[in-house]
Amino acid sequence: MNRMLDRVxxxxxxxxxxxxxxxxxxxxEGASIIAxxxxxxxxxxxxxxxxxxxxGGACITAHADVRDLEALRSAVSTGIERFGRLDAVVANAGIYPAxxxxxxxxxxxxxxxxxxxxTGAWHTVKATVPQMVSGGAVVIIGSTNAIKGTAGTSHYCASKHGVVGLAQTLANELGAQGIRVNAVHPGSVGTPMILNDTVFAKLRPDLASPGAEDAAVALASRNLLGVPWVDPVDVSNAVLFLLSDEARYVTGINVAVDAGLLAKVS
Structure with missing residues (x-):
C-alpha cells in the first residue's frame, strides 16, 4: 500500500x-522518515x-532534544537537505516522570x-511548520490523560491537557494554509513506559512482586474492550490515517486509541 508515497x-x-x-x-506506506x-x-x-x-523505506536520523529549539531546527534542515521537502510531522516525544x-x-x-x-511539542511545530508544504499534516501525541485527570499524575496530565489546546489552536491557525492538525490520545500501550516494575507495583499494591500478568488484570478492568493495553501499531494506524489523504478534511479533532477507557462509565 502507498498511502504516504513520496511524503516526507x-x-x-x-x-x-x-x-x-x-x-x-x-x-x-511509502513515506521517507526523518527520525x-x-x-x-x-x-x-x-x-x-x-x-x-x-x-523498504528511506530514513535519515538526527539527534535533538525537543527542549532545544535550535537543535530541532538543525534536524529539520538536515532532513530537508536529504529529502528535499517536509510534508508531515508527528510530535511524539514524551516522558512520564515519577x-x-x-x-x-x-x-x-x-x-x-x-x-x-x-514545550517540546510546541518546539517541534515551531521548527517544522514554516518548512511544510500546503496540504501537510501534523499529529501531536497526547494521552487519555489529556482528556481526564488521574490521581498522582498532575504534572503529566497538565502537560498533556496543554497539548489539546495547542493542537486545536494550531488547527485554527494553519487551516488557511491547507495544513491539518490533530491529536491522538493513546490509553495504556504495550511499551516499556507501561511494562515496567514501577508501574506494575502501582497498579497492584496488593501484591509483593507483581508482574505483567498481574498488572494486565487491573488495566483490562479499565477498558470497555477488556484488553489491558493496545499495541504500538494500533496507535500508529491512527497516525497514518490522520496524515494520509483519507483524512484530507479532518482537522482539529482528538482521536482516542484506548480500548474504550475514556468511554467507559465507571
Whole structure:
C-alpha cells in the first residue's frame, strides 16, 4: 500500500516504543522518515533506521532534544537537505516522570513534564511548520490523560491537557494554509513506559512482586474492550490515517486509541 508515497515525515521520540512504530508503519506506506531523538538514543535510532530499511523505506536520523529549539531546527534542515521537502510531522516525544500527589511532586519532575511533553511539542511545530508544504499534516501525541485527570499524575496530565489546546489552536491557525492538525490520545500501550516494575507495583499494591500478568488484570478492568493495553501499531494506524489523504478534511479533532477507557462509565 502507498498511502504516504513520496511524503516526507518527521517523527520525534523515534528511537523506541510508539515513535519507532510510527516510523516503520509510515515507511511501510511509502513515506521517507526523518527520525529524531536524543543523542543518548543513538543505538535505538540505528535500530529504527534498520527496521525502516527492512520494510523498504528511506530514513535519515538526527539527534535533538525537543527542549532545544535550535537543535530541532538543525534536524529539520538536515532532513530537508536529504529529502528535499517536509510534508508531515508527528510530535511524539514524551516522558512520564515519577508519580505523586500534586503538592508532593518534585519541582524538577513537574518542570521536566511540561518542558518535554508540552514545550517540546510546541518546539517541534515551531521548527517544522514554516518548512511544510500546503496540504501537510501534523499529529501531536497526547494521552487519555489529556482528556481526564488521574490521581498522582498532575504534572503529566497538565502537560498533556496543554497539548489539546495547542493542537486545536494550531488547527485554527494553519487551516488557511491547507495544513491539518490533530491529536491522538493513546490509553495504556504495550511499551516499556507501561511494562515496567514501577508501574506494575502501582497498579497492584496488593501484591509483593507483581508482574505483567498481574498488572494486565487491573488495566483490562479499565477498558470497555477488556484488553489491558493496545499495541504500538494500533496507535500508529491512527497516525497514518490522520496524515494520509483519507483524512484530507479532518482537522482539529482528538482521536482516542484506548480500548474504550475514556468511554467507559465507571
Amino acid at each position: 515525515v518527521l517523527v520525534t521520540g523515534a528511537g523506541r516504543g510508539m515513535g519507532r512504530s510510527h516510523c516503520v508503519r509510515l515507511a511501510e 529524531v531523538d536524543l543523542a543518548s538514543s543513538s543505538d535505538d535510532l540505528a535500530t529504527t533506521a534498520d527496521e525502516i530499511a527492512w520494510v 508519580a505523586g500527589r500534586s503538592w508532593e511532586l518534585d519541582d524538577d519532575d513537574w518542570q521536566r513534564a511540561l518542558d518535554v511533553n508540552l
